[in-house]
Amino acid sequence: MITGLHHISLKCGTSEEFDNAKAFYIDLLGFSKVREWPEGIMIDFGNGMLEIFCNGAGIKKKGALRHIAFATDNVDEIVNKVKKSGYEVFIEPNDIVIKSEPELHARMAFCFGPLGEEIEFFQEC
Numbered sequence: 001m002i003t004g005l006h007h008i009s010l011k012c013g014t015s016e017e018f019d020n021a022k023a024f025y026i027d028l029l030g031f032s033k034v035r036e037w038p039e040g041i042m043i044d045f046g047n048g049m050l051e052i053f054c055n056g057a058g059i060k061k062k063g064a065l066r067h068i069a070f071a072t073d074n075v076d077e078i079v080n081k082v083k084k085s086g087y088e089v090f091i092e093p094n095d096i097v098i099k100s101e102p103e104l105h106a107r108m109a110f111c112f113g114p115l116g117e118e119i120e121f122f123q124e125c
Contacts, residue, residue: 018054067118
């Protein structure tokens with residue numbers, strides 16, 4: 001039976017991209033390294049992990065994964081930190097209402113990560 005999300009896998013094309021991804025997720029966002037091996041790393045983000053590989057060909061421009069959404073208690077603070085580190089924020093922090101039943105009020109923003117992945121910072125209000 002499914003018990004939850006274990007990890008999301010990302011793939012790097014170069015060792016420089018791999019180092020940049022580790023710095024972004026560990027140093028900038030504060031996630032913790034679980035384990036590392038020569039071609040990859042697993043990084044804990046609280047209720048799941050990122051698995052990042054750097055082992056050759058296989059990167060596609062766009063796949064089925066649209067974005068990764070990380071829960072936060074302060075969208076504006078994390079966006080300022082990301083911007084100061086030189087990453088592009090392509091949707092600035094803003095308040096949204098998802099017209100669901102019940103309605104969901106949230107604050108969100110998007111940036112591009114070190115591998116071009118789209119990252120959403122999501123704060124339920």
